[in-house]
Amino acid sequence: MQNLLDLDADALIAWFAERGEKPFRARQILRWIHRFGETDFDAMTDVAKSLRALLKETACIQPPVPIRDNLSTDGTRKWLMDVGNGNAVETVFIPEATRGTLCVSSQAGCALDCAFCSTGKQGFNRNLSAAEIIGQLWLANRLLGAEPNGERIISNVVMMGMGEPLANFDSVVSALKLMLDDHAYGLSRRRVTVSTSGIVPAMDRLRDECPVALAVSLHAPNDALRDKLVPINQKYPLKDLLAACNRYLDKAPRDFITFEYIMLEGVNDGDEHIRQLIDIAREVPCKYNLIPFNPFPDSGFHRSSGPVVRRFSQLLNEAGIVTTTRKTRGDDVDAACGQLAGQVKDKTRRTQKRVVPIQEVL
Numbered sequence: 001m002q003n004l005l006d007l008d009a010d011a012l013i014a015w016f017a018e019r020g021e022k023p024f025r026a027r028q029i030l031r032w033i034h035r036f037g038e039t040d041f042d043a044m045t046d047v048a049k050s051l052r053a054l055l056k057e058t059a060c061i062q063p064p065v066p067i068r069d070n071l072s073t074d075g076t077r078k079w080l081m082d083v084g085n086g087n088a089v090e091t092v093f094i095p096e097a098t099r100g101t102l103c104v105s106s107q108a109g110c111a112l113d114c115a116f117c118s119t120g121k122q123g124f125n126r127n128l129s130a131a132e133i134i135g136q137l138w139l140a141n142r143l144l145g146a147e148p149n150g151e152r153i154i155s156n157v158v159m160m161g162m163g164e165p166l167a168n169f170d171s172v173v174s175a176l177k178l179m180l181d182d183h184a185y186g187l188s189r190r191r192v193t194v195s196t197s198g199i200v201p202a203m204d205r206l207r208d209e210c211p212v213a214l215a216v217s218l219h220a221p222n223d224a225l226r227d228k229l230v231p232i233n234q235k236y237p238l239k240d241l242l243a244a245c246n247r248y249l250d251k252a253p254r255d256f257i258t259f260e261y262i263m264l265e266g267v268n269d270g271d272e273h274i275r276q277l278i279d280i281a282r283e284v285p286c287k288y289n290l291i292p293f294n295p296f297p298d299s300g301f302h303r304s305s306g307p308v309v310r311r312f313s314q315l316l317n318e319a320g321i322v323t324t325t326r327k328t329r330g331d332d333v334d335a336a337c338g339q340l341a342g343q344v345k346d347k348t349r350r351t352q353k354r355v356v357p358i359q360e361v362l
């Protein structure tokens with residue numbers, strides 16, 4: 001059985017061509033699946049009966065299964081999605097006055113082991129398929145009650161959930177293409193953001209194959225510190241990363257890179273770090289997004305205090321660099337950045353490398 005959620009437009013057209021069907025049929029099906037959220041081939045009334053019969057025999061539309069649904073007091077909603085084999089990933093919807101953002105996961109766990117990240121502390125379990133990635137958007141639209149021709153509830157997507165998107169390149173790009181496709185979700189490139197810890201060769205590939213807005217998890221302004229906080233820096237040091245950012249900007253839908261910077265007390269929040277960040281901004285057109293550290297058990301880090309974050313932000317702004325501070329959302333349901341799946345592990349009092357086992361959260 002072919003799960004049609006795994007196929008972007010080109011792949012679906014090719015799949016149909018192998019069965020002697022024209023490209024417009026593939027686009028028709030794409031609309032039924034992604035715009036109308038239909039899973040029943042019989043309901044696709046403008047599709048020939050013979051084709052519907054073929055689809056029923058050989059294909060399915062199988063989104064991930066939500067096994068938990070939490071609503072935060074601030075309106076943030078978090079779903080835990082079953083992705084089979086005892087694995088679950090999280091998807092978070094963040095409503096704001098002018099937009100609705102869905103934070104999507106790309107991997108069950110993550111191999112990159114950043115020092116401050118609870119997903120990293122779980123280790124790597126497996127890559128999500130394209131169906132599991134786009135399926136998070138598909139499902140969130142359904143669960144939020146999106147109407148096919150109504151106002152968009154999800155206006156922005158950020159690949160900032162569990163996992164490193166560029167370490168699961170092909171599936172992530174297929175899902176991104178569906179997000180952008182006019183027959184599917186029709187989001188503009190500026191409203192779809194990939195966040196990466198800095199896998200340089202994959203940044204170049206993304207620029208060439210599907211340039212969407214790019215956020216880079218900087219977190220440290222010099223190699224000595226970044227080697228420790230974001231270990232992938234040992235392979236792709238700052239000089240290479242910043243050069244890749246500039247290459248990316250040739251084709252990026254925005255004319256700046258967003259650098260994410262978690263504020264860790266006494267670690268990366270000193271005056272010398274501000275100076276180094278100003279130097280980096282001279283090299284790469286960028287904006288800084290300061291992120292208050294979200295603690296999790298045994299992380300060994302503390303969040304920088306409010307006044308320290310405000311001063312940091314003010315000095316960067318005064319140096320002419322647009323700097324924003326991320327509001328912590330959904331932390332009462334453990335949906336804040338870096339908390340994904342962390343608390344379930346803690347409640348079970350186990351510390352082995354693993355992702356959330358479904359039986360523990362049912």
Ligand code: SAH
Pocket residue numbers: 116117118159160161162163164165195196197216217260262291292293294295296337338339
């Ligand atoms: N792997 C990608 C995307 C997922 S992480 C990346 O690293 O960019 C999404 C964002 O959450 C990153 O900026 C990451 O550094 C941040 N993050 C991780 N742990 C966090 C924590 N404990 N508190 C706040 N933000 C965290």
Ligand code: SF4
Pocket residue numbers: 110111112113114117118119120121161162163164197217
């Ligand atoms: Fe992986 Fe991103 Fe967490 Fe680093 S911050 S361990 S790259 S998910």
